[in-house]
Amino acid sequence: MMSGIPMIDLFAGCGGMTQGFVAEGFEPILAVEWDRAAAATYAANHGEEHVVAGDIAQVPTAEIPPARLIVGGPPCQGFSNLGLKDLNDPRNQLWREYLRFVGAARPEVFVVENVDRFSTSPEFQMLLAEADHGALREYELTWAVLNSADYGVAQRRKRTIVIGSRVGRIAMPTPTHMKSPSTGGELLPWRTLRDVISGLPTNPASTELPESTTSFFGESMPGVFKGMDIHFRRQPLEKSRTRYSFVPPGGGRLNVPTELLPDCWAKKPSGTVDVMGRGRWDAPSVTIRTEFFKPEKGQYLHPQWEPAKMQQPDSPWVQGDPERSVNRVITHYEASLIQDFPDDYQWVGTKIQIARQIGNAVPGGLARAIARQVKPYLA
Template identity: 60%
Template sequence: MAKRISMIDLFAGCGGMTSGFIAAKGYKPVMAVEWDLHAAATYAANFGESHMKWGDIALVEDGDIPQADVIIGGPPCQGFSNLGTRDVNDPRNKLWKEYIRFVRHARPKVFVIENVDRFLKSSEFALLQAEVDGGLLEGYELSHGLLLAANYGAPQRRKRAIVIGSRIGKIPLPEQTHGQGTPLGLKSWRTVRDAFAGKQLLDQPVTTTLPASKATFFGMQVPGIFKSEDLHIGRTPTALSLRRYAHIPPGGGRFDLPEELLPNCWKNKPTGTTDVMGRMRWDEPSVTIRTEFYKPEKGQYLHPQWEPEFEGYRVNRPITHREAALLQTFPDSFLWCGTKIEIAKQIGNAVPPVLAEAIARHIKPYIRATQ
């Protein structure tokens, strides 16, 4: 048997990237680092507590960093995300330097950075390139670009910046495996319908709360451990919200609302923010699943079921946590810890496991060739 490829996951979140690498077979996590307790607990519930370092990455001593074949992870992106401050001096943007510190000490053959698309145009990425060109990462070669998750089997139009660094020869980005329609040699995009198929998802969930259970990780008590089925939880929208939802067809949004149902903030803003209060389409990938997918006013997050001639068969609610996790391609066996809000953050911040799996499968032969 081939020796398993050792890996470190930094800024690991709930483990979406680790999930994909493990699904690709042949990888073994030897360390993961995550500062958020609930996300670290979710990671530990799925992949083990012993190698998860919960806390500030800067507090991990150089001598405690193990050797590894691969380092993966995405330094927090709020500082330069389109949704953030775009402040180059934002201290959150400096966490990528911790990633570099781990690369220096673990000496992986390959490292993979995942981030928002804006990362490739940021000062931080320019500095990363400078470290490769005669700096702390000399000897590594970079490949980088934007990957659309739908092109790799996720039922979601999520665009992410991917950087592959290698000291065993330049490794290109993986070729896409899926495409819109029926492109030659490619599989068709997976859709919302594909993601939900066979999952026995109730149109109206029977509860708005998670089970009352607790688990202990790192000596701390957290809500959990929850199965994927436990995440199919509803909300209690107001009568006004339900009236609004009923007017939105698949692919529609706030511009489909009649005048009397428009809040003043939308009445006074006749252009822009076209996807808010939007409804998904069954036979297309979803929009990007963000951390507040349970709020229709934040994006196109209404359930896709809507019959124009039959008002009785319109599912007038946002997608549930369970449905969001399916659109992110988390496996049915995945376990969760945290409150509803914390789990939503974990889902929205994660790398879709099938995208991570595609990257893991792609880089594996290059690493195997050196063993």
């Protein structure tokens, strides 16, 4: 028996959006994800029986069930050509599939999630045109760029959210948090890295995932892993660790002695300042991307750092105390918590596959806020 509001999750990834909606009383009846490792992670947490691990175009229209809600984040490439006569343009395909599912399932509400710049793209204008006189003409659209930190996520992650409704206009969810709320106000302060990753072992014992395999979709895959299973460290070179030791919270490559930097950075005195950056304990993280485990990709060094008591005379560089600083990138487990996954969420795949799943996911707090906003219209 159905216990929740039936929903479909397209381009479902590892289940970040579904996780948030399930927490608010929705029930997934179909999820489609082409990346088999991500689909397996979804299945490990939400059940395998309703998951299609493959090409969305291969799902027959006759087999698309009716649902009251569809959520999903189709890639934005190609949508600008949606109205052209070349129906076989491969760049259009994934957006066409999203619209095909909306047409077949006839949801009262759909939610599109995409990168922040989507709201200023030609693709977005075509989406508005579809609602004006095309496949989505029954739906009234509202949209905004939302910051996940405003909804209780310890991460500054901006995403374009579009809500389409044929049961009345649905406004965007009201923020529950802000950077510096007034005393006695209704909003809470942004959640911070301290809130979500403090207290974890700073020197994980392992550099690898545990030896484990499980079968999903008739295929053997690494996993299932959860919690401390994915709290493993990397093995950077000693020179790399020395570089990290000079980076204070909020700092980056410009804090590293020039002689320690690769030539490509040493000869670039400005720009890309967050490379090899370190997070701050009392602030949210920057956006968690798919390669958060690489310091050269952004501000992903662990926030724990204290300056050494002694330093070389006349040196402009300040090194961290080796006993009280953590000179490594955040772990997969820490990244998952920053993305607001439950601490017991289950993961399937290799280290790189799991990192990709984490970085591509919709944070749970943002998904829950959207679910709470939509739910009264479907009660």
